[in-house]
Amino acid sequence: MIAETTHGSLTFCSIEPDSGLGSALERPPADALGRIEASGLRGRGGAGFPTSLKWELAIKSPGEYKYVICNADEGEPGTFKDRVILSDFADLVFEGMTIGAFVIGAKHGIVYLRGEYAYLRSHLENVLRRRRAQNLLGKNIHGLEGFDFDVEIRMGAGAYVCGEETALIESLEGQRGEPRNRPPFPIDTGYLGNPTIVNNVETFAWVVCILAKGAKWFNSIGTKKSTGLKLFSVSGDCSQPGVYEFPMGITVAELLKEVGGEGAKAVQVGGAAGQCVPAAQFERTIAYEDVPTGGSVIVFGPGRDMLRVAENFLEFFADESCGQCTPCREGTPKLIEGVKMLQQGRCSMQYLHELCSLGETMQAASKCGLGQMAPNAFLSIVEHFQDEILGRIGR
Amino acid sequence: MLVTEQERLRDDLVKMTDRFGRDRSALMPILQELMRTRYHISEYSMQVIADLLDIHPVEVSSVVSFYSFLEDKQRGQFVIRLCRTIACDMSGEGNVARQLVNDLGIEFGGTTPDGKFTLGWANCLGMCDQGPAMLVNEKIYTQVTPEKVHSILEECRSTFGVHATVDKERC
Numbered sequence: 001m002i003a004e005t006t007h008g009s010l011t012f013c014s015i016e017p018d019s020g021l022g023s024a025l026e027r028p029p030a031d032a033l034g035r036i037e038a039s040g041l042r043g044r045g046g047a048g049f050p051t052s053l054k055w056e057l058a059i060k061s062p063g064e065y066k067y068v069i070c071n072a073d074e075g076e077p078g079t080f081k082d083r084v085i086l087s088d089f090a091d092l093v094f095e096g097m098t099i100g101a102f103v104i105g106a107k108h109g110i111v112y113l114r115g116e117y118a119y120l121r122s123h124l125e126n127v128l129r130r131r132r133a134q135n136l137l138g139k140n141i142h143g144l145e146g147f148d149f150d151v152e153i154r155m156g157a158g159a160y161v162c163g164e165e166t167a168l169i170e171s172l173e174g175q176r177g178e179p180r181n182r183p184p185f186p187i188d189t190g191y192l193g194n195p196t197i198v199n200n201v202e203t204f205a206w207v208v209c210i211l212a213k214g215a216k217w218f219n220s221i222g223t224k225k226s227t228g229l230k231l232f233s234v235s236g237d238c239s240q241p242g243v244y245e246f247p248m249g250i251t252v253a254e255l256l257k258e259v260g261g262e263g264a265k266a267v268q269v270g271g272a273a274g275q276c277v278p279a280a281q282f283e284r285t286i287a288y289e290d291v292p293t294g295g296s297v298i299v300f301g302p303g304r305d306m307l308r309v310a311e312n313f314l315e316f317f318a319d320e321s322c323g324q325c326t327p328c329r330e331g332t333p334k335l336i337e338g339v340k341m342l343q344q345g346r347c348s349m350q351y352l353h354e355l356c357s358l359g360e361t362m363q364a365a366s367k368c369g370l371g372q373m374a375p376n377a378f379l380s381i382v383e384h385f386q387d388e389i390l391g392r393i394g395r
Numbered sequence: 396m397l398v399t400e401q402e403r404l405r406d407d408l409v410k411m412t413d414r415f416g417r418d419r420s421a422l423m424p425i426l427q428e429l430m431r432t433r434y435h436i437s438e439y440s441m442q443v444i445a446d447l448l449d450i451h452p453v454e455v456s457s458v459v460s461f462y463s464f465l466e467d468k469q470r471g472q473f474v475i476r477l478c479r480t481i482a483c484d485m486s487g488e489g490n491v492a493r494q495l496v497n498d499l500g501i502e503f504g505g506t507t508p509d510g511k512f513t514l515g516w517a518n519c520l521g522m523c524d525q526g527p528a529m530l531v532n533e534k535i536y537t538q539v540t541p542e543k544v545h546s547i548l549e550e551c552r553s554t555f556g557v558h559a560t561v562d563k564e565r566c
Binding site: 074075076077078079080082083114115116117118119154155156157158159160171172173174175176177178192233234235236237241242243268272298304308309312313315316319320322 | 418419420421422423424426427457458461462463464465479480481482484485517518519520521522523524525526530533534535
């Protein structure tokens with residue numbers, strides 16, 4: 001039942017099996033790390049932390065046991081590229097994890113797969129079994145004495161916040177998936193208190209491509225601060241929704257042309273936690289320095305009610321809030337109330353300003369990314385679509 | 396010999412701890428296994444798990460209450476979760492929701508009296524390009540229409556419980 005949305009032209013299709021790992025193992029771990037650093041690869045989950053720096057910090061953290069965790073808790077609304085990668089390119093992900101283990105010196109890897117993707121599990125287990133049989137996992141991988149590494153799959157249980165790396169680790173440890181205060185970061189105090197790298201599914205796959213095709217190839221694509229290619233999950237009002245590969249730094253307008261979404265009035269980039277880009281700003285670029293994204297692009301056609309969009313996102317956050325800190329727990333329902341007032345045409349400009357300042361408080365005072373991001377969509381819709389949302393004739 | 400349900404449950408839980416270990420990090424896999432086999436996590440099983448893992452039962456209860464896929468109330472053999480996030484919302488999830496309510500005769504959050512179906516919402520199932528999407532236990536359905544709802548439910552009814560499929564898929 002997993003429909004094909006993959007373009008045959010994806011870089012992932014052209015990577016020879018084992019070419020990244022094989023190339024990494026020829027030289028000492030520092031060499032592979034250097035190549036990843038030269039590529040400028042940044043975390044593909046959306047936050048954009050430099051991958052090589054994360055790995056380097058984990059190398060430097062003292063500890064006998066180190067862990068490589070693949071964050072497959074793809075819960076951001078509008079994101080489905082990890083599902084496609086896990087379905088069609090699982091080997092790349094495991095290969096990337098193995099490279100990570102080689103670089104940081106880990107023996108144990110965990111894929112944290114979201115509960116909603118349970119149907120992918122047996123496929124992933126089969127790939128793991130095959131890799132063990134091929135000596136790409138297990139003991140003395142590739143015949144390299146002392147390089148032992150294996151991967152286990154652990155399931156999430158329907159909590160969006162567990163996509164946040166410290167909440168993910170809490171969940172793995174058998175706790176409620178509540179984010180921790182940072183620092184300490186997982187690179188020194190991660191799973192069971194050990195140095196841990198947590199990377200997105202796509203990041204691991206790109207690591208393999210970089211080692212196979214060279215850092216130069218990767219950093220010649222994209223912008224200076226956002227190098228390389230990225231997968232985008234495109235949905236909403238466009239003629240060809242699906243997973244696409246584009247260079248970082250593509251403008252929203254160029255992207256819309258590719259997917260048949262011209263004429264859109266707004267595009268939500270980065271999912272519920274991202275921002276709403278109105279038509280007037282379609283020349284902006286999708287890159288960490290401008291409009292960042294984990295890959296989610298949702299297109300809104302001219303007929304869409306932007307208030308409904310804001311309401312849907314806020315309802316999502318109200319449902320997914322872990323309730324730990326006050327700004328997020330109490331703020332989100334208050335914003336939903338505000339959206340309902342706007343829908344009924346009963347919201348004064350003054351109150352709207354108060355709602356916006358509440359949103360800004362949530363951005364500043366919430367403990368984790370979820371609460372800090374929750375008001376984003378609301379605030380950008382209020383900013384760009386005041387004409388549409390104010391003075392409605394109530395229903 | 397007559398084995399009471401509670402004794403059987405305890406035996407099963409002990410087997411699970413043999414399989415997953417008795418560390419705290421084994422808690423989620425145990426709870427997930429229990430959901431798969433018994434459709435809910437009772438207070439009694441929370442107590443037994445707590446004893447086996449040497450933690451307070453409140454710890455178990457707090458974990459169960461946190462995750463939406465872990466439930467302390469009995470749910471149906473088939474849990475239907477309809478995606479309500481924006482892309483599915485835009486592709487007509489509302490009509491599918493309505494038809495599910497009509498065909499099952501229960502509201503969202505409810506379970507049919509025969510214990511077959513539980514109806515609920517899901518947040519983004521990652522099928523945004525093929526909405527509306529719906530999860531029935533671990534099976535995903537995409538581009539669901541109100542018309543298709545009936546055949547999906549019939550497909551479930553004709554399956555003799557989830558036991559057969561669940562056991563096969565268990566890894």
